[in-house]
Amino acid sequence: MASRTGVFSTSVGTKILIGLTGFLLFLYLLIHIAGNLIVFAGADAFNLYAHTLESKTFLLRPIELALLAVFVIHIYKTVRMFLANQEARPVKYAMKKGAGAPSRKSFASTTMIVSGLWLLVFLLIHVRAFHDGWGQEYPLANGGRDLYRQELETLSNPFLAVFYMLSMVVVGSHLWHGVSSSVQSLGFDHPVWTPRVLTAGKTIAVLIAGAFIVIAIWAYFTGARS
Numbered sequence: 722m723a724s725r726t727g728v729f730s731t732s733v734g735t736k737i738l739i740g741l742t743g744f745l746l747f748l749y750l751l752i753h754i755a756g757n758l759i760v761f762a763g764a765d766a767f768n769l770y771a772h773t774l775e776s777k778t779f780l781l782r783p784i785e786l787a788l789l790a791v792f793v794i795h796i797y798k799t800v801r802m803f804l805a806n807q808e809a810r811p812v813k814y815a816m817k818k819g820a821g822a823p824s825r826k827s828f829a830s831t832t833m834i835v836s837g838l839w840l841l842v843f844l845l846i847h848v849r850a851f852h853d854g855w856g857q858e859y860p861l862a863n864g865g866r867d868l869y870r871q872e873l874e875t876l877s878n879p880f881l882a883v884f885y886m887l888s889m890v891v892v893g894s895h896l897w898h899g900v901s902s903s904v905q906s907l908g909f910d911h912p913v914w915t916p917r918v919l920t921a922g923k924t925i926a927v928l929i930a931g932a933f934i935v936i937a938i939w940a941y942f943t944g945a946r947s
């Protein structure tokens with residue numbers, strides 16, 4: 722089968738591909754939160770960040786396409802794997818039990834498909850609102866757009882603010898299991914370093930989700946007052 726459809730169609734290949742694309746998305750989120758924290762430096766700094774990014778169109782568009790491809794592969798492969806696993810186990814267990822001490826089974830790990838699909842819906846709404854040229858924008862006199870105002874106005878909507886906060890909890894849960902899972906799927910296995918890397922992955926997952934939640938709460942209150 723591997724020779725006909727390629728190594729990424731085997732179950733090991735699928736796991737590697739999911740691990741690799743998941744890890745790339747995690748790296749994107751690290752960059753994304755770093756960029757978004759500039760919002761606390763004020764409107765000028767944040768708009769300069771956005772303008773610098775968006776004026777390098779020749780670089781930005783290929784990176785966006787690559788990111789889109791990574792998202793599509795990650796979602797397609799995970800959904801296919803989930804459906805294949807369901808088919809392989811048609812009778813549902815009468816009672817769900819934890820797998821005991823050495824197992825990494827957790828709430829986050831057993832809800833990956835739900836958290837992942839939630840994030841797909843979040844992404845469609847989010848990118849529609851913020852991608853340059855798609856949402857409600859406020860052009861600046863000296864070029865570029867007032868992304869600071871756009872962010873505050875978007876998140877001053879209480880429904881959207883709550884949706885964002887819930888979605889960030891979902892991001893945290895997805896990354897909590899996803900980062901360690903991707904590290905292991907990529908074959909990282911060391912008696913001392915693996916546990917440390919897994920703990921670091923979980924810590925960074927909480928920090929990323931926490932930082933986004935702080936931004937959403939701050940933007941809601943700042944946007945609602947202005």
Ligand code: HEM
Nearest residue numbers: 756757785840847848851852853872885892933934936937
């Ligand atoms: C409070 C939470 C978040 C805020 C305030 C926020 C804000 C923004 C802003 C201002 C942009 C447009 C400028 C830029 O690219 O930096 C953007 C784009 C984007 N965000 Fe977020 N973001 C949040 C969470 C997330 C999460 C959790 C994900 C992924 C799961 C995500 C994925 C994206 C993507 C894919 C784009 C489009 C990039 C492009 O246009 O090329 N964001 N976000």
